[in-house]
Amino acid sequence: xxxxxxxxILGLLAGGVYVAVGVGFGLVWGVLNIVNLAHGSLVIVxxxxxxxxxxTLHLDPFLTLPVDAVALFVFGYALxxxxxxxxxxxxxxxxxxxxxxxNLIVVNMLLLIFGSDFRSVTPSYSGQGLELGSIVIPYxxxxxxxxxxxxxxxxxxxxxxxxxxxxxxxIAADRDAAQLVGIDLRHAYAVTYGLGAACAGVxxxxxxxxxAITPTAGEPYTLQAFVVVILGGLGRVSATVVGGxxxxxxxxxxxxxxxxxxxxANAIAFSLMVLVLVTRPQGLLGRLx
Amino acid sequence: MIVRGxxxxxxxxxFLILGIVVAAYALLAPLTSLDAAQSAGVPLxxxxxxxxxxxxxxxxVVMATAWNIIGGITGYAAFGNVAFxxxxxxxxxxxxxxxxxxxxxxxxxxxxxATAFATLIGLPLLRLxxxxxxxxxxxxxxxxxxxxxxxxxxxxxxxxxxxGLFLPIYSIDNRGLFFFYLMVLAAGISIAVTWWVLRxxxxxxxxxxxxxxxxxxxxxxxxxxxxxxxxALAAALTGMAGGIFSQWNVFINQDNAFPIEYxxxxxxxxxxxxxxxxxxxxxxxxxxxxxxxxxxGSLPISADIPFVSDAARPIVxxxxxxxxxxxxxxxxxRGVIDFFGGRTRLSLAYLRRSLRETSL
Numbered sequence: 001x002x003x004x005x006x007x008x009i010l011g012l013l014a015g016g017v018y019v020a021v022g023v024g025f026g027l028v029w030g031v032l033n034i035v036n037l038a039h040g041s042l043v044i045v046x047x048x049x050x051x052x053x054x055x056t057l058h059l060d061p062f063l064t065l066p067v068d069a070v071a072l073f074v075f076g077y078a079l080x081x082x083x084x085x086x087x088x089x090x091x092x093x094x095x096x097x098x099x100x101x102x103n104l105i106v107v108n109m110l111l112l113i114f115g116s117d118f119r120s121v122t123p124s125y126s127g128q129g130l131e132l133g134s135i136v137i138p139y140x141x142x143x144x145x146x147x148x149x150x151x152x153x154x155x156x157x158x159x160x161x162x163x164x165x166x167x168x169x170x171i172a173a174d175r176d177a178a179q180l181v182g183i184d185l186r187h188a189y190a191v192t193y194g195l196g197a198a199c200a201g202v203x204x205x206x207x208x209x210x211x212a213i214t215p216t217a218g219e220p221y222t223l224q225a226f227v228v229v230i231l232g233g234l235g236r237v238s239a240t241v242v243g244g245x246x247x248x249x250x251x252x253x254x255x256x257x258x259x260x261x262x263x264x265a266n267a268i269a270f271s272l273m274v275l276v277l278v279t280r281p282q283g284l285l286g287r288l289x
Numbered sequence: 290m291i292v293r294g295x296x297x298x299x300x301x302x303x304f305l306i307l308g309i310v311v312a313a314y315a316l317l318a319p320l321t322s323l324d325a326a327q328s329a330g331v332p333l334x335x336x337x338x339x340x341x342x343x344x345x346x347x348x349x350v351v352m353a354t355a356w357n358i359i360g361g362i363t364g365y366a367a368f369g370n371v372a373f374x375x376x377x378x379x380x381x382x383x384x385x386x387x388x389x390x391x392x393x394x395x396x397x398x399x400x401x402x403a404t405a406f407a408t409l410i411g412l413p414l415l416r417l418x419x420x421x422x423x424x425x426x427x428x429x430x431x432x433x434x435x436x437x438x439x440x441x442x443x444x445x446x447x448x449x450x451x452x453g454l455f456l457p458i459y460s461i462d463n464r465g466l467f468f469f470y471l472m473v474l475a476a477g478i479s480i481a482v483t484w485w486v487l488r489x490x491x492x493x494x495x496x497x498x499x500x501x502x503x504x505x506x507x508x509x510x511x512x513x514x515x516x517x518x519x520x521a522l523a524a525a526l527t528g529m530a531g532g533i534f535s536q537w538n539v540f541i542n543q544d545n546a547f548p549i550e551y552x553x554x555x556x557x558x559x560x561x562x563x564x565x566x567x568x569x570x571x572x573x574x575x576x577x578x579x580x581x582x583x584x585x586g587s588l589p590i591s592a593d594i595p596f597v598s599d600a601a602r603p604i605v606x607x608x609x610x611x612x613x614x615x616x617x618x619x620x621x622x623r624g625v626i627d628f629f630g631g632r633t634r635l636s637l638a639y640l641r642r643s644l645r646e647t648s649l
Binding site: 029033035083085086087088089090092093094096097098100101102103104105107108109111112185186189223226227230264266267269270271273274277278281 | 360366368413414416417420421424427428431432435436439556557560601604605607608610611612613615618622644646647648649
């Protein structure tokens with residue numbers, strides 16, 4: 001029983017990271033109809049920012065998260081405005097290839113700047129945890145889960161309660177109608193992508209505290225974000241939160257099966273995804289459109 | 290578009306002649322490495338490096354042409370075709386290394402297994418559309434590679450595990466020459482298959498699916514069967530290339546049999562040359578593979594990239610590839626073959642039109 005509880009807790013904690021990675025990815029996909037293969041590289045840019053601020057300025061890593069968000073927002077805004085907006089009307093294969101190309105550029109630029117060494121962010125409290133009987137909950141993971149939930153909540157707030165958010169929702173519903181009522185599409189698209197990138201940046205900051213990062217460490221997260229969004233259902237932040245936590249649980253239980261280890265992480269994730277797509281294409285919480 | 294009959298025809302003829310000359314050189318140069326030619330004093334035009342690069346290029350011609358059948362003609366953005374390459378490589382590799390089959394008997398099994406696998410996963414996957422299909426197929430590519438490396442039976446890796454699979458060297462005279470012509474044969478088969486598909490009822494059905502799947506179904510195209518058949522055909526050709534690769538390279542592991550970057554390279558090649566055409570993907574494969582080899586510094590002719598050390602060179606090559614990908618996607622979405630067929634000319638107006646058509 002204690003094992004079971006431990007697994008559930010570990011799964012939910014791991015799910016926090018997936019929530020953070022998934023919300024930005026889901027926003028860009030749902031609104032702009034772009035499967036952003038560069039998402040993982042943006043995550044890792046956030047991770048390196050946190051690492052750099054932590055090692056040179058000795059800032060507490062959690063305090064660097066707003067910096068990650070702002071920096072990635074600016075970068076994402078510029079990227080969408082300058083590059084991705086140019087192919088919004090092209091067939092889907094092109095957005096795929098374009099974002100893959102951007103991923104290639106960002107990852108290899110990081111390799112040129114930081115090299116391929118593993119970097120980790122280890123604040124003084126990194127090894128400590130909350131003890132509940134026989135179960136130990138690491139502080140970093142616990143706070144990360146809280147940050148991920150807070151991030152999702154603020155994203156949901158922006159989307160549902162602000163003028164910009166309403167404009168973004170309008171685009172998601174009908175691009176041409178949105179333009180007719182006076183929404184500046186180029187700007188709104190760029191803001192959406194910027195918000196997605198900002199979420200990726202925060203996720204990257206969290207990931208840098210949890211695992212050692214390299215420039216290529218973001219690629220699995222792109223695929224996992226995709227699975228998370230599909231699992232929850234496209235189009236709502238809350239659905240992605242559920243999808244992320246569910247994915248964390250599935251992963252924790254999958255890894256606990258003796259003999260499977262972590263080597264089948266991708267295989268498990270993708271079998272799960274194909275299963276969901278074939279049986280319940282709208283996701284766990286999604287509505288059919 | 291202004292039609293310039295005479296100059297266009299002249300250009301087309303020039304490119305045709307150029308293409309034939311290059312192809313003839315590529316096909317005949319290896320013959321100079323034969324002993325008879327050497328003793329007759331013919332200059333050596335093809336050394337080991339030449340064979341390696343040329344066989345690689347032919348391999349990518351197969352993969353890009355095969356991708357074109359599902360991605361270009363049918364319009365399903367398959368991102369995991371490398372799974373078929375790896376399955377083909379491991380099928381032939383296992384039969385040769387473990388079951389001791391002769392190579393030429395083991396080779397035809399590779400496309401059969403790849404076809405069976407594609408049919409099996411195609412039935413659920415091809416129900417998905419758009420992004421869903423693309424990423425699900427990408428996931429299949431990743432997952433198959435992972436399974437092949439990690440599946441164990443009684444604690445023993447079945448497929449050689451992380452240390453890979455070694456094949457006995459195929460004993461034949463002029464081995465480089467043999468594998469080069471074998472891969473060229475595979476490339477020829479792929480192109481011929483594409484040519485046939487585009488002229489058959491089957492191909493018209495696939496194009497109908499690409500243009501409008503519902504309409505195709507209404508017209509009586511059995512869309513599921515057609516899509517799965519196209520996927521399986523692409524898998525068979527790709528698997529054949531994998532089978533040849535395994536015996537040619539003698540060693541296979543997850544890294545060289547399931548390289549994720551091949552997925553994107555074959556698509557970029559098809560795109561560069563022109564999707565949905567017979568020779569476009571092949572031309573794109575030759576161009577892009579030469580460029581990749583050049584940037585990687587493995588061609589005999591190479592240029593120093595200023596301010597870049599030798600160690601950083603492969604990384605910079607990747608950045609250049611990424612920039613190329615972005616530029617091609619934004620500015621020449623219909624492929625460079627557009628310029629050669631006499632349909633359009635490369636001009637500022639063309640680039641501007643491409644931009645206007647797709648941008649917000």
